[in-house]
Each structure stands twice: as structure tokens, then as C-alpha cells.
Amino acid sequence: MNFIEEGVVKARDRGQDIILRYPPEPNGYLHIGHAKAFSITNSMRNQYHGRANLRFDDTNPAKESMHYVENIKRDLNWLGIKYDRVVFASDYYEQLYTCAVHLIKQGLAYVDDSTMDEIKALRGELGVPGKPSPYRDRSVAENLDLFARMRAGEFPDGSRVLRAKIDMASPNMNLRDPVLYRINRQTHYRTGNQWCIYPMYDFAHSLSDYLEHISNSLCSLEFEDHRPLYNWCIANCQGALPNLPKFPPEQYEFSRLNIEQFVMSKRWLKKFVDEGLVDGWDDPRMPTVAGMRRRGYPATAIMDFVQSTGITKNVMTVPLSALEFYVRTELDKVATRVSVVENPLKVKIVNYPADKTETFTVDNNPHDPAAGTHAMTFSNEIYLDGDDFSDNPPPKYKRLTVGGVVQLRGAYKIKCLRKVGDTLECEITDDKAKGVVQYVDARTGVKAEIRSFAPLLKAGTALTEDNINRDSLYRSTAYVEKWLAEQNNPSTKYQFMRKGYYVLDAKDSLVFNKTISLREGF
């Protein structure tokens, strides 16, 4: 049992209902890091028969929109993350305002007329205590009046803020009179122009949890320093509103998921999108849930993966191979197999009649007979993939060499007699084959475009056109079975024989997105 679960058990044993929450801000798409965080909450909800609210933390109208709300819901549903209610921080603006007034009346909050720079200057630095604002000791009456007028729109944006009166000398910067409300005339995607003051995260989040009777508030490590403020807001707003729960919510923090070569910062992902370096939030190179979906990663694979990573406070960076393991395992169960050659190498079968063709039947998925079969054409002219032949084979090479024998998948064994120019001359044989190789009939195979995806750059790398690998979303020509061309089901997963996994791009019926390779360099 990990510390998160212990917290849930503790709440349960003290008689609380287990109520959790997923708190995305609708300012972008969900990425796999969110999937990990939310899966922890999801599994606690399921395991302890609790409830979970999907709460959009929408307190910064400049960045948020309904478009994001909808896509976050869609991704959550696709992943199978369950929630019982959909709520919005913006539903609580009135109650939050009441709580702020409650703090002012207790002398625990004040209106500050300082500029942003003045506030910053007085806040002090790490290891250096801050100094009180000249406005810190205003009377309750004056604060009440000023705050009401802030709400009424009497003051320009940024001219005043409401601050908590805590401790300007606290070693915890979050406690040096944090801003609770700012004036910001932005049209909110839900409340429109009804408000010109908006609550800050710490104030809104803690009290939203409290209002919703949240038992355990699970979040990531960077909020550890915020916990004292979280608790301060709740403790000082007891009695501010009716029907507040007996037990306050408790915040628990765990470490975030990092994956090698993945940028997991929403700010950067947004930058990629805004600057057109990627197609959009669902670009297959993006570590977003939508991008991975388009890339052909099954939802179950993503969930299995995030659950396989630990729930600890350790800084973690998981290798991409760990994610791929789950994708591969899942796709291996469900993927339809099909033959593809990416770099066609022409083969002539010298002892096969030029005017003859045959049709062979091949399983769509050897692990699943119910997946059916498909037909493959064979004639005296076929293509092999360039990687399946070597003039200079390394030790233990199992594919074709001059003089060697391989099994053509579903068809004959062939022996390579010689290489003439760019063409291999082979004959059908009964000799023992070294390995199995895929092929495509040269006359009926069809060309298709293949896209290869480059992983995103490593976190912390400077953003340039070069290192985002825009051009590595390259296209090459491949020959696939004609059968595949006849399929027009964008939702189907395909496994190209021994070349890796691919998924049909819904945008273009003959563009294939290479997702992962079964083996590096193969």
C-alpha cells in the first residue's frame, strides 16, 4: 500500500465518504502525464467505491476555452477514466467571493494598491524575509469597501489585488501574503463578463475541494509547498458558508511522470501548436492523449503503462521502451497483420512461370483465429524489403543472402541465386530456410505513403526547427498488399509484417503512420 492509498484509507476509517477530484485547467489538451496522475485518482475511486468529480480549474479566463473542456472529456472517456460529476471552479465564483469577504472580516485579508513590481520587491528573496506592504494594515471596513468596488469594476486591471495576511517573513514563499484575487477584465468562456475579478489557484482550489466535500486531494509534488496555504484557506473559511463538511480535505502529493525524449510541459506543447511546428494538439508526435490515439496507441496500453509506473515522490524518467512494451503487448493481441515492403527490392523467381499467379491464404492474426484471413497474390515477380536482403550479412543473419534460403511468408521458400543489378534472381526450393521474410506481389501490390514519426525533443532543449525534427515526419514509398488498399477502415490497427506497427491515418486512406518498431533498426 502506498502513501496515497494510506491517506484514502485513513479518510475512510474516520468515516468520510471517499470523494476525489480531477482538476484539469481547460487551457490545453491532456497529455500522458495527466493520464498518469488521473489514473491514480481513478484507481482510488474504483478501489474504494468512491466518487470523483471532474472539476475544471478555470480561474484564468485568458487561457481557457470550451474547446479544451470538450477535448479533455473526450480523452478521459477514451482512456476509461471515470468521473461522477462535471463541475467548474467558475461555478463557485460567488461562494468564493463570500469566503474572501469572510477572510477580510476576520482581518486575514487586505486590499493592496501596490503594483506588481512593488509587491515583488517587498516579497523578499529565498532566505531573505519580505517586508509588509504599506497597505497591509488597512481597516476591515476599508478593505470591505475596496474589495466590493474591485468587484464592481471601479478600478483598472492590475491596480489592486486582494492578499491574504499571513507572514511576510515566512521561509515558505507561498505564505508571504499571497494574492487571492486580481482584477482582470477578460471574457470568461462560461461566465462571460459577469466578473472582472478572478480568484487565484490556491484560494479557489482549496475551497473548491472543501465545497465539494473532497476527502483526498491528490496532486503532484510541486504543490507540496502550497499545502500550508491550502490548509490555511480552508481553516480560515470554516463557517463562511453553510453545509461545509466536518472534515476538511487533505492534500497528498506524488511525483509526476516523465518519459525520455518527451516534453511534458503544457506551455511548450502549446508553443509547438501555436507556432505551427506540429499539426495540432493531436499531432502524432505529441505526447498528448489525442496524439497517441492518432498514433495508434491503444487506450488500454496507455493506462497499463501509466499504472506500471510508481506512485512515489521520487523524481522519475521512464524510458520510452517501457511505454512501447505495453503498446506492443496490446497491439500484438489485436493488430491485423499485413505485408509491407518499405524499400522495394525486386525479385524474379526464375523457376516460376511468367504467366502464372497463385493466391495464398494468410491469417490476419495468428493469436486470434476469429480475426479471419486474407488472400495474398504470388507471381514470378515480387518485392522484398531492402532490409530483408544483405550482400554482406552479419553473423546469425536470418534473412536473405546470395546463396541463402528464406521462407516467404505464406508462400514458398526461395533461394537467391545471384544479384543482377538491382534485381535478385531466386528459385523456389525445398532447402531449409534460415528465416521468414515478407513479400508483396510486384504486379498487384500497391504503393502507399508511409510516415515515420520522430520523437519529441528532450525536455530542456532549446526549441528550434531542427531539433523538433519537423522534417523527420518524412514520407517514403511503400508497397503493401492490394488487400490493404481495399480496406477502408481508419479505426483498424495493422501490424506490418516484421516491420513494426502501423495505423491507418484517417485523413488519407493510403497514408500510413509508422508508430513503433518491433525492434530497433529492423
Added chain:
RNA sequence: AGGGGUAUCGCCAAGCGGUAAGGCAAAUGGCUCUGACCCAUUCAUCGUAGGUUCGAAUCCUGCUACCCCUGCCA
């Protein structure tokens, strides 16, 4: 007067005083009309220095390293 966290195999991670689980990766071998899958085997004395104890990854002390915090973002 800085504070808050974290340190167990290349990467995740169990372990909570009784003699280091498991997964990924890697390697070797077997099987195979996917070099896949599957099967078998191999792979750590626990950041460091001391201390307590019959016995410590687990307790104590001192070091060291790394992460987070100085938005009117969340």
C-alpha cells in the same frame, strides 16, 4: 532565516530491525512460416561516513547529490 522534498540494479519499484520481490531494458539458450509471442537461464548489499544492535536498506548522527518554491499561471 531560506524552506519543502527525494536518495534501493541502466530505468521504474517492493521492502517498515532478521539476513535485497517484481516489471522494463540487456545477455545467453530453446521454440517458431512474424529475429514477434512463448519458455528457460543470467543480471544489486541498498548515496556516503560513522554509531546503536546478536543482527540495519530498515533506528540515530554528520556529510553529499538531485528536484521544487521568489506569477496579479495552474
